[in-house]
Amino acid sequence: MxxxxxxxxxxxxxxxxxxxxxxxxxxxxxxxxxxxxxxxxxxxxxxxxxxxxxxxxxxxxxxxxxxxxxxxxxxxxxxxxxxxxxxxxxxxxxxxxxxxxxxxxxxxxxxxxxxxxxxxxxxxxxxxxxxxxxxxxxxxxxxxxxxxxxxxxxxxxxxxxxxxxxxxxxxxxxxxFVAKAQVDRAADQALAAMGLQDAPRFSVPTPFNTLLWQVVAMTPDGYLTGQYSLVADAGPVRLDPRPSDVQAMASVRDFPAVARLRWFNHGFMSAREVDGQLVLSDLRMGLEPDFTFRFVVAERDGDSWRAVAPTQAPWPTDTIRRLPEVWHRIGSPEPTP
Incomplete structure (x- = not known):
């Protein structure tokens, strides 16, 4: 805190x-x-x-x-x-x-x-x-x-x-804790309907409140994200698929920095290649796609990856600008796709 x-x-x-x-x-x-x-x-x-x-x-x-x-x-x-x-x-x-x-x-x-x-x-x-x-x-x-x-x-x-x-x-x-339990039940329902009842998942409150929550679940080819308002939503959480370079993640999983991050964040991170560099994002903090902690951990070396000294990408500024939409979402149900 x-x-x-x-x-x-x-x-x-x-x-x-x-x-x-x-x-x-x-x-x-x-x-x-x-x-x-x-x-x-x-x-x-x-x-x-x-x-x-x-x-x-x-x-x-x-x-x-x-x-x-x-x-x-x-x-x-x-x-x-x-x-x-x-x-x-x-x-x-x-x-x-x-x-x-x-x-x-x-x-x-x-x-x-x-x-x-x-x-x-x-x-x-x-x-x-x-x-x-x-x-x-x-x-x-x-x-x-x-x-x-x-x-x-x-x-x-x-x-x-x-x-x-x-x-x-x-x-x-x-x-x-009561609020989180309600959100987790809604997330479990959604994942069970998708055949992903065993998928690693977590829920976390959005900034400054316990009424609107973000849900993230890991999948074999990426991850799912969704929001759930205890005020406006009912039924399962709507979860949308997000891409992640799972092959690159598998290639670098034993690099010391990656192993340390995986231990620290319980594996809740995504990977993407940006200008020949592999960027890992901690999915637990920030609003999709503006995650707070992003690290460059490897560089492209032909068809493989070479470990580099980790550097941290600048903190996103869009999260602050998006706060009004967070407060609006608390009282507005998730639109149907």
Whole structure:
């Protein structure tokens, strides 16, 4: 999720758990802890990694539950040893620190990017894909709660605001799972009718909402995409075929950068040749055909492909211009072909 959301979640949790007389200090501590895992870029940047490694190592060790649980315990022990507020109320501060840190990767896992919750275990990143990376319906209750908690300091109204903000944001997360389940059922119906019931697929909310979803399914000769509005659509999702150079993809699948991407994005990517270069697009982020992450990974070498140092194509700008059509589509049913 975006930095503001992580900050207010960490702040709200720490302030709600810590003793009332420590609320402002806990709020500040939670803000710092809530953003700490995303500072992994300070480590990655000096390493001079290529774009594929940069993408796939972000939300890596710094987002591991094993690492963060241990780090939180060490921080708690260190501050307790120093005395002060943590020593005054060690149990409450233990949980305040743990929750502010550990909920960061759990919240990130709700997006489609991929979060390595179980690093160093060799499993693909977790992507529950129930929330878009920025969603004000989740963030605003927490932001308001943090502001009220800061202004009212140790009053009862402060605690009520924090509990209410956390409850509303948690209910929204629960709704996002319900919404995703509805979309997945509609996608399953469509794929079963096409004889593709076993096709790898995923659904993800479109920008800033949980009412309009994008569905992608992989096929032997490419992939399918469709949109489904929980407001306007009924029945199966309409899925349209999209081309992908599956032969080229098969030829380069063992190139290190391609293997790393395939592990990271669960194989949800397409390939196309552009001016003698092979461009792979991560199908999980962006709106068809303007996908956010596109990488050049190989060059044509006669009838085969030669691996090159990965480079990232510029981010598409059309996605921003297409936002009005996204909002319009929420209330408009999918036109029949």
């Amino acid at each position: 975006d930095s503001l959301t992580q900050i207010v979640l960490g702040g709200a949790l720490a302030a709600a758990v810590a003793p009332p007389q420590h609320r402002r200090a806990a709020l500040l501590a939670g803000v710092a802890l809530g953003t700490l895992p995303d500072l992994d870029w300070l480590v990655l940047l000096p390493l001079g990694l290529d774009p594929v490694d940069n993408m796939t190592w972000h939300r890596g060790p710094s987002h591991s539950l094993f690492v963060l649980i241990a780090l939180a315990a060490l921080m708690w022990a260190a501050f307790k040893r120093l005395g002060g507020r943590v020593a005054e109320s060690p149990v409450r501060w233990f949980w305040a620190i743990q929750l502010a840190l550990v909920t960061h990767p759990l919240l990130d896992a709700l997006t489609v990017y991929g979060t390595q919750l179980w690093w160093p275990l060799p499993v693909s990143p977790t992507m529950w894909s129930t929330l878009f990376i920025i969603d004000l319906a989740y963030t605003l209750p927490l932001l308001v709660a943090c502001v009220l908690a800061w202004r009212r300091r140790d009053g009862r109204g402060s605690q009520r605001a924090l509990v209410l903000g956390l409850a509303l944001s948690s209910l929204y997360v629960g709704w996002s």
